[in-house]
Amino acid sequence: MLRTRIVGTGQYLPPRILTNADLEKLTDTTDEWIQQRTGIKQRHVADPGVGSSDLGAEAAKRALANAGISPDQVELIICSTMTSDYLFPSAACLIQDKIGAKRAAAYDLNAACSGFVYAVTMADALIRSGVHKTILVVGADIMTNRLSWEKRDTAVLFGDGAGAAVLQGEEGERGVLSTYLGADGASYDLLYLPAGGSKHVICCENIDNLDLGIVMSGRELFKKAVAAFCDAAENVLRATGMTIDDVDLFVPHQANTRIIFSVAERLGLPREKIFVNIDRTANTVAATIPIALDDAVQQGRLKAGDRVLLVAFGAGLTWGSVMMRW
């Protein structure tokens, strides 16, 4: 049976680090509050003039090198991002050029923090149906230049970064076993950026009337996130005939350790099976899961045959899960 397997991962975090202590100087917050409420200790920040495709291309080069695949073998690049360099063209096209993947088609997919899970689901369908053999999935986002530092609710949560995975078809038991996606557009306004899209264009005439910051209802999102994470996890477990005890490593979207541990408690997952790296990266949107997978590989926490559960939730609202055998 043909399955879609991740054959290489890579990540890139911009070198500049903003610690919680640095944030104390920018907004009314404390290191203690941030760590207790979110688990975050620091975040990486891209320099002005750097685009999400710059981070994504570096992560992609590392994933290809780790997979032992040359750029001209890549047939499709899907970049999950909600902060593309330009409104158009896509970051995926810019990445295609930067890594020299001349034969690859390329497009962006915006499912916010669920983007990587959505993109892996698309790639899995395209590989198993025989449309493509080798697909590069990138998650890349730069959020720090969208934050208003004085809005402390959102200022403390996000960081910049990119992760990438190379996916190929392979006969056997290893690879993607099941995927599940969900969305709830009625709740779009729990987390959104009102200005800069087609509805409220930023231009000289209206700049004084626009709210340029991110709008977020933190508490409401928290509750929705826990419910959606559990729903997504339970759906792929059911589809694969597994129970939570069969999961070797749980790699959740890194939005908040309290969300992650509430979900784990509800699902009955012990802490040693949960991968958490939010302390050093904060929430890097579509990049959190591929960065976490790459960290897990580097730390030797993933071995061939392990059952890995990916679960994500984000603006949209969107959510989803992937069960795979590593």
Ligand SMILES: CC(C)(COP(=O)(O)OP(=O)(O)OC[C@H]1O[C@@H](n2cnc3c(N)ncnc32)[C@H](O)[C@@H]1OP(=O)(O)O)[C@@H](O)C(=O)NCCC(=O)NCCS
């Ligand atoms: C944002 C979030 C961390 C806030 O944590 P919380 O425990 O819900 O905190 P609350 O909003 O209830 O606020 C508690 C208090 O802390 C204060 N506070 C909020 N942000 C603060 C900050 N950065 N620093 C210090 N104090 C802060 C509030 O003003 C409030 O004070 P009050 O009790 O005097 O009114 C949390 O709701 C969350 O993580 N939500 C999900 C957000 C998310 O993940 N978004 C991305 C989705 S992919």
